[in-house]
Amino acid sequence: MVGMYCEKIEEARESVHVGGRKAALEALEKFRVQGYASTRNKLKGNVSRLSFYIRHGVLGIREVAESVRERFGKSYDAVKFWQELGWRQFWRHLYGLWGDGVYEDREAAKVPLGNGAEEELPREIVEGRTGLVCMDETVRELVETGYLHNHARMWFASFVVHFRKLGWKAGERFFYRHLLDGDPASNALSWQWVASTFSHRAYLFNRENIQENGGKEWCERCTAKCPFDATYPELERRLFSK
């Protein structure tokens, strides 16, 4: 398989997440839906980490939804979980309609964006050397494990597109290479959702949001001047006024 992956041979590593149906069924059985709705936004919250199995059909989407119904019934948490699975079906439905059109801006951006001309993200970002611990650790986790929590994906995408004014397509490529669940529709359309080319407004986050959902540990280790330490109106002024 040499020549078919992006790393040098000596850097090629397996993920901690094991492929195949046996591992997938074990992971499905281990997942308990209790607390999903109230903790799913936290990096340490009770999310399923089943996305890579679902993406590749190792587990069926209905099989996963049914397993939750059989074991936990129709609880508030289960309904929220099914709704998240619904997102996957929604993106997939649009992929069926648009095909490779998911890779083009679906709508005019609602805020000023960069020109989007770059093919790749800058090396300091993909090598985790920006000095911003939250972003560098996110990249390290992605490259090492092939998985990121949804909130980490949103923060990183917003950092790339709005704080650094880089094109969403370069970010999309970077994620697609590394995410074990990398999916043309879920990935490209989520990047567009953050960028505002497929949503009513751009997605922004601040330091408070990171600390609330990711904990304080990153910030405590960080010595950089924090570009995220501001209120939302301030950030909007800074990032979106022409």
Added chain:
Amino acid sequence: MKTGVWLHGDSLSKEDPALRRHPEARSVFVFDRPFLEKAGLSFKRIFFLYESAVEAADEVRVGETVEEILEWMRQEGVERLAVTESPSPRWRETVERLRQKVEVEVVPAEVMVTVPEGYRVKRFTPFWKDLGGEWVDGI
């Protein structure tokens, strides 16, 4: 006629709908070399696919997908193919090319909610409001 099942990147399981419809059939997965050389995926990702593919398929090959499938069919004495549907344009193109040579049965993929023919919305909220009830309240 002997049927074989083509497993692809959206259907890496022995419970794949096409395999469930043809439980006796032999199955193949192909790492598409031209695609992978362009895509530059990480080793982890390819390894994950490999682990999934060896568990799911009777044979895992590397090469150009259509050529490899046709060659596999000859070797196995398989005369027609069954495959689970995918929205991917590359999948569609592959099925069209295969159909120039052999009969291909397309089996619907597993869905959580049924999207009616011609249904169009651009946001998730109305999508789920219209269709989510089938799953949440139904059955």
